[in-house]
Amino acid sequence: MSCCICNAGPYIHGLSRLICSDCFAGAKSIILLANKHKRIKTINNDSFSPSSSNKGFVKALNWVKLQEGKMKLQDEKMTYLSGFATAFRDQIHTDIQVKAGDNEPPIPAHRVILATRSTIFRNMLDSDQCKAPANQTITLPELSHEELDALLEFLYSGSLPKEKMEKHVCSLAISADKYEIPFLQKFCEKEMLGSLNTSNALDILEISDTCKNKNLKETTLSFIVRNMEEIVFSPGFDDFALKNPHLNTQITRASITNNKKRKIGV
Template identity: 35%
Template sequence: MKDALKSSEQATQTACKRSTYLNELVEAFRRSLYEDLELVTDDGLSLRTHGVILTSRSQVFRTMLELDSDTHEKCLRTQVPDIGHNELKLLIQFIYSGQITVEDLKDHALALLMAADKFNIALLKEICETYFLQTLTASNALDVLELAARLSSPELLEEAALSAIAKNYKLITLSNEYEEFAVKNPLLSVKVSRSIIDKI
C-alpha cells in the first residue's frame, strides 16, 4: 500500500514538473525572451519566436527555415502565408504548450485545423478533428465534408460527414444548400450519392 502511494505521489510530482517545464516555455514565448525568428502573416503582422522550438515540432517549419537560412541576420524573418495573425499566435502557443482552450477551438477550429494540417502538427490536428466530430450535425455536415476535402488526410472527417448526411439524406439533399453544394462540389456530391445508396 505504501509503495502504491509513493508511486502515485511520484507520478503527481512528475506531472507537476512537466507542467512547470511547459509553462516556462510558454512564458518565454509570451515575454519574447531570446527569440531568433520572426514570422510574418499576410496581413503584415508578425510574431517573434524560437526557431529551435518550431523546427523540433514541425518538419514543415524546419524546411521553411532551412530555405531562408542563408541570411546572416540575428533574427531570421520569414513569411507564413494563408494564416491570420491570431491563428498563428494560437498555433505557436500550442507548439510550445501542447494545449488549446475550448473557447479558442470554438472561435478558430477551422483555421487551426488547416494550419495543423499544413504544418504537420499531428496532435493539434487530432484535437481539431475531434472537435468537429463532436459538433457534427445534419446542419453542418456539408460544411464538414467540404472541410475534409481540403485536408491532406481527409478520411476521418469525410467518413463521419458522409454518414451524417446519409442518415439525414431527405432533409439535406432536398435543401437549397445542397443544390449549391452540388454545383460547387460535383465529386463530393457523387460521394454523397454513393453513401446514400449504401445506406438505403
C-alpha cells in the same frame, strides 16, 4: 486528462487515463471514512481480522495514493512544459518573425520551436534566406493574424483554450496538414468529431477532403447520410454542392448505399 471514473469514454490516442481531482477527493473521503469505521470496529471486537476484512480497503487506499502520485507528476510535467509557452508569451530571446497574410504586425517566435514541431518549418528555416540574420521574417499568407497566433500558441503549449480551439479549428486543421504537424492533426480531428452536428458537417467534410483525413471523412459522411434530409435542405447546401461537386457525388452514393443496406436488413 480523461478521468477513468466520471468519463466513461474510450481511451484517446492510447494515452493513460487517470482520475480527476473531484473524483479523487471523493474516493479518498470514502476510504478514509471506511478506515475510521473499521478502526472503531477493531477496538470493539478483538476477533476482527485486518488481514481478511481490511484487504480490499488497503488495496483501494494504495490505488488512491498511486493516482495521487501520478497526478502530482502530471502537474509537475505540465508546469515544466509551460516554460515554452512563457517564452512565447513574454517574447524571451526570440529569433524569428512570423507574419500572417494580413497587414497586422509579425509575431516574434523561436526557430528551434518551429523546426522541432514541423518538418516543413524546419526546411523553410534551413533555407539560405532564413539562415542569415536573427529576426528574419517568414510569412504564412493563408492565415489571419488571429489564426497565426492560435497556431503558434499550440506549437508552444500543445493545447488551446476551448473557445479558441472551437473558433479556429478549421484553419488549424488545414495548417496542421500543410505544415505536417501530426499532433495538431489528431487534436483537430478529435475536436471536430466531438463537435460534429448538422450545421457544421459540410464544413468538416470539406476539411477532411482537403486534408485527406480518411477517418474524419468516413465518419462525417456517415453522419451526413444519417441526417440527410436536414442537411440537404439547409441554406448552405446549394453553395456547398456547387463548390464541391465531387463531395456532393460522394454523399449521394453513400446515401444510396445506405438505403440498399437498410432494405436488405444489413
